[in-house]
Amino acid sequence: MEAPPEHCPGVESEQAGKVSACAGCPNQGICSDPSKKLEDPGKALVAEALKDVKNKLLILSGKGGVGKSTVTSLLTRYLARSCPDSNFGVLDVDICGPSQPRILGALGENVHQSGSGWSPVGIDDNVCLMSIGFLLGSVDDAIIWRGPKKNGMIRQFLSEVDWGNLDLLLLDTPPGTSDEHLSVISYMRDDNQPESLRAILVTTPQEVALLDVRKEINFCKKQKIPIVGVIENMSSFRCGNCGNSSEIFPAKTGGAAAMCAEMGVPLLGSLPLDPQIAKACDSGEDITAIKNSTTEALEGICSRIMTSFRS
Template structure:
């Protein structure tokens, strides 16, 4: 078989997006979609430094451009049979609109947009099961990349399903020429989760996807009342930090388990905006800075100023 004729169109469509990252985990239930949403919120509430430029005005004096420019972020829900991004962003009832230039992503704010199959179901019923074979799922992923009018974005975050199967291979094939900055791997501390993440590391290396680093999610439990911390999932073999050291990849940070994160996702709210000083919020912003540094994106945390 020859090369896919749609790949040049996908490459052209994604050319206006500066950075593209995949959020991966070989195991379900480690908070991959939650972390994708939190990272998207965090980047979308940040800025990148602007180079001051003095330009003359009518009086012969000069004015200086803004010191920072807000980051614009897109979130692609690539989990076709288990979409959860619309619920977490409170976009469940929003339909996808089709224009002459393609599908329009759903905008939560001026700097954050997303798209998911959930918003394309005829019944718009979140309880509807999506029973599709692999070819149909990869076909929809191609449409998401080829037909969605993302516009000029600083970052596209792709939330992938668990495993290393059809969707992951399709994303690698379709986005190869457009460029992928790398993958952020997500795990919890216990060895059962780390087993599958090791397989994901092997997949990334065989598929030629750079690994930005690994995040240890649910790393300890923080009580919202007494702020005490305890280990719910004890790292019996050293956790994600030890795995990162063994595999020679970056450890991006440890995000504690905070019940308010789950509540914020249930109600479609921004946890980082509601609880910016929480231990989980501080840890997440640390992850954002690490990711930005490793993909060459200077991040100015507007909420921290």
């Protein structure tokens, strides 16, 4: 399974067939002539591979460091525990910073290949995970790729992984509104079932994060991706010793609630800044079985998510 040439702009790019990397390619004439352009064949492969995946959920945020990967793991763990008869998958789309293998306790696992494609790594009885982190020689290896090669790997993850029957596939994405996001949407969008691909946005309360999340909301609206809602992460910190709560990231402009009211999107709920979560993520443990303020908040958030997919 080889990725496309490193400098190939891709058939959907305006530069297709026009850049130096296209010289000598047998498809250069087709790519450079808009009247002859064909739909990327990868889309049909993805559609076939994901035909038994009922729903897909993008975890987005224009800002880095707000906890998308943590929220992805918490949602997956809680939903899998709450719905033992349903199957869940996680795809780590953050090619340059894959963190799900550590967070979900699968660091050092290997991906196996069969006649059906790559087999995702089993996390629990009803949870599986695919990440480029499983394909690296060391956790310290750096991915130094241009956009087309990253996009090619995303296509492989979507079309050449044996996902099987899933009720929900969660995609942990990198920050921004660029190559990886456009690739995922172009491959996964189903015009016959547009509601099968939806998005959740993660933010923290301070304005520097909310500014970027507003851009992500507009990105989803332009791409016609339904937004399930916004999760405000690290909304407050409750001291385990004295019991007092503090705002580590003050919401000087009203936080996620004010932004959601302004942008017309639902607020799913708020998650606290919980030292137990940080410890569990580092060790790959599941904390959703314990009862604390985080799991109480997760209960309401996950209930709203599942309601949105039933509607």
